Amino acid sequence: MSFWLLSVIKALVVLAVLLFTLIYIQWVERKVIARIQRRFGPHRVGAHGLLQPLADVLKLLTKEDLTPPHANRFFFVLAPFLSVALALISIAVIPFGGEIEIFGIRTTAQLTDVNIGLLFIFAVTSLGVYGIALGGWASNNKYALLGALRSSAQMISYELSLSLGVVGALLLAGSLSLRHIVDQQAGYYFGFLPRWNVFQGPWPQLLGFLVYLTAAFAETNRVPFDLPEAETELVAGFHTEYSSMKFAMFFMAEYANMITVSCLATVLFLGGWHPPLPQAWGLQYAPAPVLGLVAAMLLYHAGGAPAGKQRLSMQIFGALVGLAGLAFLWAPVRQLFSPLFWFAAKSGFFLFLYIWVRGTLPRFRYDQLMNFGWKYLFPIGICNVLATGLMVALWG
Amino acid sequence: MNVFLFLTFAGIAVACAVNLLVQRHPISSAISLIGVMGSLAVLYLLLGAEFIAAIQVIVYAGAIMVLFVFVIMLLNAGEEERTRRSKLARVLGFPLFAALLSQIVWVVYRPFASGPGVEFGGFVGSTEALGRALFRDYVVPFEVTSVLILVAIVGAVVLARKEIE
Numbered sequence: 001m002s003f004w005l006l007s008v009i010k011a012l013v014v015l016a017v018l019l020f021t022l023i024y025i026q027w028v029e030r031k032v033i034a035r036i037q038r039r040f041g042p043h044r045v046g047a048h049g050l051l052q053p054l055a056d057v058l059k060l061l062t063k064e065d066l067t068p069p070h071a072n073r074f075f076f077v078l079a080p081f082l083s084v085a086l087a088l089i090s091i092a093v094i095p096f097g098g099e100i101e102i103f104g105i106r107t108t109a110q111l112t113d114v115n116i117g118l119l120f121i122f123a124v125t126s127l128g129v130y131g132i133a134l135g136g137w138a139s140n141n142k143y144a145l146l147g148a149l150r151s152s153a154q155m156i157s158y159e160l161s162l163s164l165g166v167v168g169a170l171l172l173a174g175s176l177s178l179r180h181i182v183d184q185q186a187g188y189y190f191g192f193l194p195r196w197n198v199f200q201g202p203w204p205q206l207l208g209f210l211v212y213l214t215a216a217f218a219e220t221n222r223v224p225f226d227l228p229e230a231e232t233e234l235v236a237g238f239h240t241e242y243s244s245m246k247f248a249m250f251f252m253a254e255y256a257n258m259i260t261v262s263c264l265a266t267v268l269f270l271g272g273w274h275p276p277l278p279q280a281w282g283l284q285y286a287p288a289p290v291l292g293l294v295a296a297m298l299l300y301h302a303g304g305a306p307a308g309k310q311r312l313s314m315q316i317f318g319a320l321v322g323l324a325g326l327a328f329l330w331a332p333v334r335q336l337f338s339p340l341f342w343f344a345a346k347s348g349f350f351l352f353l354y355i356w357v358r359g360t361l362p363r364f365r366y367d368q369l370m371n372f373g374w375k376y377l378f379p380i381g382i383c384n385v386l387a388t389g390l391m392v393a394l395w396g
Numbered sequence: 397m398n399v400f401l402f403l404t405f406a407g408i409a410v411a412c413a414v415n416l417l418v419q420r421h422p423i424s425s426a427i428s429l430i431g432v433m434g435s436l437a438v439l440y441l442l443l444g445a446e447f448i449a450a451i452q453v454i455v456y457a458g459a460i461m462v463l464f465v466f467v468i469m470l471l472n473a474g475e476e477e478r479t480r481r482s483k484l485a486r487v488l489g490f491p492l493f494a495a496l497l498s499q500i501v502w503v504v505y506r507p508f509a510s511g512p513g514v515e516f517g518g519f520v521g522s523t524e525a526l527g528r529a530l531f532r533d534y535v536v537p538f539e540v541t542s543v544l545i546l547v548a549i550v551g552a553v554v555l556a557r558k559e560i561e
Contacts (some may be wrong), residue, residue, distance in 0.1 A: 075423065116523065119450035126458025130430070130465070137423065137469045145469065152466055156459070176523060 010111055011092075018091055022255050023053040029355045036359035047313030057248070065244040068140060075138035080242065080249035083131030087256035090124045093117040094263045095179045097273045097339035109273075109340065110179060117178040118170065121264060122163060125219065129155045131253065132221075136238035147237025150227050150366065157373045158218035158225075164381030165212030168205045168388040169197045169268045182272035191278065196271035203391035207384040209269045211377055216261040218373065220254065223358040227366055262350035263343075270346045273339035284334055287341045291325030398516040402442055409435035420475045422468045426461060433457040444517035447526055 027042065027049065034041030042049030067076060097109030114120050129152050136148020173181040187195045197205045218225035227237075234240070239250045266272060275283040298318030305311040327333045328341075364372070412431035419425045433456045440449035508514065530538050 072421075072423075075427075114446070116446045116450050119447070119454065123450050123453035123458065126454050126462075129458070129462050130427075133462070133465055133469065134423075134427075137465075149466070149469065152462060156462060159458075 006105070006107060007111070010107070014091060014111055015088075018088070018256070018259065021259060022252060023057070025255055025259070025351055026056075027053050028351075029358070032352070032355045033359045036356075047309040050313065060244055060248040063244040065246065066241070068241045070140045071241065072138040072140070075134045076241075077246070079131050079135030079138060080246040080253075082134070083128065083253035084249040084256070086124050086128045086131065087253035087260070090121045090260045091256070091263070093120050093178055094260070094267060095182055095272060096263075096343050100336055102336070108179070113177060113179045116176045118166065118176045118181075118268075121260070122159075125257070126159060128253075128257070131250075132238050135242065135250070139238075139241035141241050143235045144238050144240045147234045147240070150234075151221060151238055154218055154221075154225065154227065154369065154373075157370065158215045158377070161211055161373060161377040161381050162215035162219055164378070164385055165208045165210075165215060166268060167381075167385045168203070168208035171385075171388045171392050172197055172200055172203075172205070178267050182267055182274070185271040186274055188278050192281075194271055194274065194276055196274070197269045201391075202395040203388045205269060205384075205388070207380060208388070209265075211381045211384065212265065212269070214377060215373075216265065217354070217357065218369070220257045220261055222254075222258065222354055224361040224364050225369060226363060227369060258351065258354055259347070262347045262354070265350050266343060266346040273343040275338070275342050284338050285328075287334070287338060288325045288328040291321050291328065295319070295322030295325060398442055402439065402516075405435040405438040405442075409439070420478070422476070423465065426464050426468060429464075430457050430461050433461065440519075442516050443514070444519040447523040 030052070031041040031049070042052035045051040045055045067073060092111040093114050095108065095110040095113065099106060100109050101107075132151045132155075133148045136144040136146075136151070139145070169181065170176065173184045175181060175184070181197075185194070185196050185200065189195060189199070189201075193199055198209050217223075221227075239247055242250060275286070277283050295318045298314050298321060302311050302314035302318060305314055328337065409432050412428045412435065416425045416428040416432065419428060433452060437449040437452040437457070440446075440452060
C-alpha cells in the first residue's frame with residue numbers, strides 16, 4: 001500500500017481515538033470527582049450520563065459566539081485555533097506499540113518516528129503558551145490579561161523543570177527518538193523487575209519521574225497549579241471572554257495536552273507498551289482475565305441496579321467488555337492489541353491520577369507556586385541530571 | 397517536493413519579515429517575528445539539520461519571543477504613531493538599502509560561486525556529533541560564552557534591583 005494512503009488511514013485512526021478519549025475523559029472526570037465529593041455526577045442524559053459529553057458539545061455549538069467590544073479581533077480568533085492545533089499535533093510522534101501487521105501490511109503503531117521526537121514535543125508545547133497569552137491579551141479584559149500573564153510565567157518556569165526531568169531518561173537511552181527510548185526499556189532485571197527508566201540502572205529515574213510529573217501538572221494548568229483560571233480571584237482567567245466553540249477549543253486543548261503528557265510519561269518512564277512482567281510468565285494472557293473481571297463486575301452490579309436504561313446499559317457494556325476479553329484469547333488479536341492494552345493501561349493510570357489529584361488537592365498560592373518551581377523542583381532536576389550523567393559516564 | 401517546500405517557507409519567512417516592519421502594533425510585529433523564526437526552522441529542517449531546527453523553535457520562537465510578548469503585554473504598549481519621514485531618508489533610504497542587500501548577497505554567495513552549492517539534506521552532523529563538537533572540541537569557548545551570559549544576568553539583576561535603605 002502506498003505511503004500516503006497508509007499515513008492518512010493511520011492519522012484518521014489516531015485522531016478518532018484521540019477525540020473519543022478527549023470527549024469521554026471529561027465524563028470520567030466528572031463522574032470520579034462527583035464520587036470523591038459524594039455526589040452522583042451527570043446521570044440525566046443517557047444511561048449514567050453517558051451522552052452528557054455530546055449534549056455539552058451540542059450546547060457549546062449552538063451558543064452565541066460573542067466577541068467583546070475593543071477586543072483585538074484577529075488575535076482573539078487566532079488564539080483558540082493556535083491552542084487546539086498545537087495541542088493536537090504532538091500526538092503524532094508518540095509510539096503506541098511495536099511493529100504490527102494487519103491484512104499483510106506491516107507498519108508501526110505510530111504516526112511518524114522522528115529522530116528528534118522528544119524535541120519536537122517540547123517545541124510544540126513551548127509554542128502552546130501563545131494560545132493562552134494572546135487569548136488573554138486580545139480579550140481586553142483585566143482578569144483575562146492577569147490570567148494570561150500568570151499562565152505564561154508559570155509555563156515558562158515549569159517548562160525548565162519538565163525538560164530537566166526528561167534529560168535523565170535521555171541520558172540512559174542515548175537517543176531523542178521516542179521509539180528508540182521505548183525499545184531500550186525492554187527486558188527485565190533478575191527475571192522480574194522491568195528495565196523501565198524508573199527502575200533502570202545505573203541510576204533509576206525515580207526523581208526525574210517525580211519532577212516530570214509535577215512539572216507536567218503545572219504545564220497543563222491543572223490543579224493544584226491551575227492559577228491561570230483561579231475562579232475565586234480571576235473569574236475564569238484567560239478564557240473569561242470566550243464563549244461557544246472558541247471556549248470549547250481551549251477546553252479541548254487542555255484535555256489534549258493532558259493526554260499527550262500522560263502518553264509521554266508512559267513512553268519515557270514506564271516502558272511504553274512493554275508489560276510489567278516477563279512474557280514468559282503468561283503476561284500476554286493477562287488482558288483477557290482483567291477484562292473478564294470488569295465484565296463480571298458490570299454484570300453483577302447490573303443485577304442490583306434499578307430496572308430500565310441503567311440496568312440495560314450496564315448489561316450491554318458488561319457483554320461488550322466480556323466479548324473484548326474473549327477476543328484477547330484469540331492469538332492474532334492478542335498479538336495485535338496486547339501492546340496497546342498495556343500502553344492504554346499505563347496512560348489511563350496517569351489520566352486517572354490527574355482527576356484524582358484534582359479531587360483531593362487545594363490550589364497553590366501564586367508565590368508558593370513560583371517558589372516551589374524555582375527553589376525546589378529546578379534544583380532537584382539539576383541534581384538528578386548531574387547524578388545520572390555521572391553514573392552513565394562511569395558505568396553506562 | 398523539497399523545492400516546493402523551500403519556496404513556500406522562504407516566501408512565508410520573507411512575507412512575515414515584511415509584515416513585521418509594516419504592522420503598527422507591537423504584538424502583531426512580535427507574532428510576525430515568530431512566523432519568521434518558524435519558517436527558518438523549516439528551512440533548517442530541509443537542510444537536514446533537525447536538531448538546529450528544533451532548537452530554533454524551542455529557544456527563539458518558544459522562549460525569547462514569549463518574553464518579548466510578555467513585556468509588550470505588561471507595558472500595554474499601544475499602536476505606534478507614524479512621524480512624517482525625513483527627506484534624507486526618503487531620498488537616500490532605498491539606494492542605501494539596495495547597496496547593503498547586494499553586499500550581503502555577495503558575501504554569502506561568494507563561497508558557493510565555484511563549488512557545488514548547498515543541497516537539501518546536505519548538512520552532516522547529527523545531534524550526537526553536535527554534542528561532541530560542543531562539549532569536547534569547543535568546550536572552552538562554550539563555557540566562556542555561558543559565563544558571559546551569567547555575567548549579563550547578574551548585571552541585569554544588579555541594575556534592576558531597588559536599593560534597600
